[in-house]
Amino acid sequence: xxxxxxxxxxxxxxxxxxxxxxxxxxxxxxxxxxxxxxxxxxxxxxxxxxxxxxxxxxxxxxxxxxxxxxxxxxxxxxxxxxxxxxxxxxxxxxxxxxxxxxxxxxxxxxxxxxxxxxxxxxxxxxxxxxxxxxxxxxxxxxxxxxxxxxxxxxxxxxxxxxxxxxxxxxxxxxxxxxxxxxxxxxxxxxxxxxxxxxxxxxxxxxxxxxxxxxxxxxxxxx
Numbered sequence: 001x002x003x004x005x006x007x008x009x010x011x012x013x014x015x016x017x018x019x020x021x022x023x024x025x026x027x028x029x030x031x032x033x034x035x036x037x038x039x040x041x042x043x044x045x046x047x048x049x050x051x052x053x054x055x056x057x058x059x060x061x062x063x064x065x066x067x068x069x070x071x072x073x074x075x076x077x078x079x080x081x082x083x084x085x086x087x088x089x090x091x092x093x094x095x096x097x098x099x100x101x102x103x104x105x106x107x108x109x110x111x112x113x114x115x116x117x118x119x120x121x122x123x124x125x126x127x128x129x130x131x132x133x134x135x136x137x138x139x140x141x142x143x144x145x146x147x148x149x150x151x152x153x154x155x156x157x158x159x160x161x162x163x164x165x166x167x168x169x170x171x172x173x174x175x176x177x178x179x180x181x182x183x184x185x186x187x188x189x190x191x192x193x194x195x196x197x198x199x200x201x202x203x204x205x206x207x208x209x210x211x212x213x214x215x216x217x218x219x220x221x222x
Contacts, residue, residue, distance in 0.1 A: 013111075013114065013115065013118060014076055015074055015205065015210070016184075016207070016210060018207040019207040019208075019209075019211050019214065020032060022207065023214045026215075026218075028188070028217075028218050028221050030214065032109070032110075033109075033110050033111075034094070034111060034113070034114050035110075035168060035169075036091040036094070036095075036165050036168055036169050037169055037178065037181050037183070038087055038091075038169060039087075040084075041086075043084060043085065043086040043129075044086060044129075045086050045129065046086070046127070046129050047083045047084060047085040047086055047128075047129035047130070048083070048084045049082070049083065050082050050083055053084035054084070064078075064081075070204070076118075076122065077123065078123070079122070079123050080123055080124060081122045081125075083125075083127040083128075085121060085129040087128065087129070088159070088162055088165060088166075089128075089129060089131055089156050089159070090117055090128045090129075090134060091165040092155070092159070092162060093113070093117075093134045093137070093152070093156065094113040094114070094117075095161050095164065096152060096155055096156075097113060097138060097143075097144060097152075098110055104144075104148075105143075106143055108142045112142070113142060116137055116141040116142055117134075120133070131157050132153070134156055135149055135152055135153050135156070176200050181202075182202065182203065182204060183201070183202045184199075184200070184201055184202075184205070185198050185200045186198060186199045186210075186213050186214075186217065187217070188220050188221055190221050195217075195220050195221060196217070196220050199213055199217075
């Protein structure tokens with residue numbers, strides 16, 4: 001089975017991870033692939049101070065209080081969320097390090113990339129809008145070597161992958177009518193072929209909801 005998720009909310013990530021972990025060994029294996037999505041493409045290129053951005057756009061950051069309360073229940077504390085980032089370069093980093101054609105001894109998954117970026121942004125106070133910050137994350141958490149780091153830095157500085165990222169976002173909008181995140185697409189595959197129609201749904205979900213869908217799709221593979 002495969003799950004594609006477009007999201008930038010770490011509490012949702014942890015709930016999805018909990019569902020996958022609880023289902024492992026009970027049915028078909030699950031692969032999770034994250035797709036790019038930008039909540040606000042108009043965010044300044046280098047990101048914006050968290051509170052100032054929220055005041056400018058929504059009048060304040062009160063809407064994040066329930067998000068943080070929900071996150072703390074699953075270990076996402078949001079202890080140091082100080083920047084509202086422009087995520088275009090972060091998506092380019094993910095595409096770069098997970099590229100099947102990239103020569104590397106090991107490559108992270110999109111889920112591992114997002115976990116590293118989320119932790120850096122929400123818990124460590126890093127500004128993931130910046131190329132240097134992303135290179136640091138790639139070196140420390142995603143297996144990019146010292147020799148490869150200059151190539152990655154050049155890739156991010158030139159926005160070489162921006163066009164492909166934006167194209168993939170538009171494809172998701174057009175194909176699945178994605179207008180916000182989190183949004184999930186959960187489908188079943190067998191022998192490389194899709195089985196039945198995938199589920200597409202938006203909004204934060206409890207782990208139990210994912211497990212129910214996994215179980216239903218797993219029955220189709222029996």
